[in-house]
């Protein structure tokens with residue numbers, strides 16, 4: 461707990477082994493996902509969401525003008541009516557559903573550890589965040605970089621949700637920003653990367669950090685990953701908890717907001733990108749400006 465507390469306070473990232481997700485399942489999912497992404501476009505597009513779909517489940521590739529050079533398959537919990545799965549390879553659907561269930565268990569365990577690291581009442585986060593229907597998982601393929609000056613795979617960002625789990629293949633490429641430097645997350649067999657998202661950062665009044673991270677594409681090879689977002693129900697009101705504000709005499713760093721509002725603004729960043737990436741909505745949108753800065 462001490463190590464995790466320190467990692468969440470200093471980096472907002474840590475890695476776990478013995479996390480309970482079977483390694484053979486991770487490797488099987490990786491192999492099937494590689495097969496899927498190798499298919500020609502017209503095959504993959506059979507699993508793309510209908511235009512005007514309320515949520516982006518299924519296969520998508522980034523718009524041509526996006527700086528993000530990847531394609532992905534997104535799913536909500538197994539059984540969700542939004543899900544669209546490819547028929548091929550035949551085992552892909554079941555394998556992704558199994559992986560989702562395993563990631564979900566691990567994420568809940570991590571959440572309970574984070575709860576205790578924050579000294580919150582037992583099961584506080586579990587009860588606050590009891591609705592699992594907003595969780596989602598993405599299988600990603602990043603295209604090989606051919607030119608070192610354009611190796612962006614996923615632009616720097618922070619995750620908006622509570623807790624994210626990442627499994628990256630041996631190509632690596634995930635990088636975390638700390639004190640102005642990019643730290644590569646070295647891939648390691650069977651290891652999962654955990655990161656804290658904005659919702660936890662706000663609830664803890666920035667005791668735990670939602671770190672900026674990005675993906676750079678390796679030269680000459682594709683890079684695959686699975687990312688599981690342990691999310692929050694859209695109706696939840698998110699604001700710094702009294703334990704980190706009035707109980708300890710600290711001013712709240714953020715004003716409260718309905719989680720769905722923030723999530724919708726973030727989706728809009730992607731669907732209607734502002735002219736400058738600096739104008740994307742991030743958690744700073746809800747930051748309270750200290751009165752002494754006027």
Ligand SMILES: O=C(O)CCC(=O)C(=O)O
Nearest residue numbers: 600626628634675685687
């Ligand atoms: O693909 C990865 O390793 C990380 C992706 C990521 O940061 C995200 O989807 O939010």
Ligand SMILES: [Fe+2]
Nearest residue numbers: 617618619673
């Ligand atoms: Fe991320």
